Amino acid sequence: MxxxxxxxxxxxxxxxxxxxxxxxxxxxIDTIIQMIKNLPERIKHK
Known part of the structure; x- marks a missing residue:
């Protein structure tokens, strides 16, 4: 002991x-993953 x-x-x-x-x-990393998931939507709006 x-x-x-x-x-x-x-x-x-x-x-x-x-x-x-x-x-x-x-x-x-969770924040980055969430940002990547939202990226296509943000690109569509531009």
Whole structure:
């Protein structure tokens, strides 16, 4: 158990940061997908 705690401390933080960044990227990708879906409609109106 004593060896496990430093391992979690060293590995846990990078994993947490990676998950946070993936979440932020996912929201931006969702926005881009929505914009691409609306693109044909916007082109028709012009």
């Amino acid at each position: 004593e060896q496990l705690l430093p391992f979690i401390g060293e590995i846990g933080f990078p994993i947490l940061v990676a998950l946070y960044l993936l979440y932020r990227i996912e929201t931006r």
